[in-house]
Amino acid sequence: MAYRVEVQKDLCISSGKCVSDGPKVFRFDDQxxxxxxxxxxxxxxxxxxxxxxxxxxxxxxxxAESGEIIDHS
Ligand code: SF4
Structure with missing residues (x-):
């Protein structure tokens, strides 16, 4: 099953946790x-x-693909 992942960039504190633990899912942008x-x-x-x-x-x-929120951190 496919999922959609969203990052609220105004809340991101650039900890790098998601990028290091999930490098197939997240990356850093140029900021x-x-x-x-x-x-x-x-x-x-x-x-x-x-x-x-x-x-x-x-x-x-x-x-979820349907647009339903499964989890918010
Ligand atoms: S875990 Fe990822 S999205 Fe969350 S603050 Fe750290 S870099 Fe930003």
Whole structure:
């Protein structure tokens, strides 16, 4: 199943946690703020939820393909 991941960049404190723990899902933009690598990901849901919950800025939200919010950090 595919999920959509969103980073609220105004909440990102550039900790790098999501980028180092989920390098297939997140990367830094040219301002050192995290962003999803692609619009949707098939990364395992439990791992996505862990990445969201470990974000110190509470900036990550996981959506189902339907648009429903699965988790907000
Ligand atoms: S874990 Fe959160 S605060 Fe840290 S880089 Fe990722 S989105 Fe930004």
């Amino acid at each position: 050192e703020l995290a962003e999803p690598i692609s619009e949707t990901t098939e990364y395992e849901l439990q791992s996505l939820l862990k990445l969201a919950r470990n974000c110190p800025g509470e900036a990550i939200t996981i959506f």
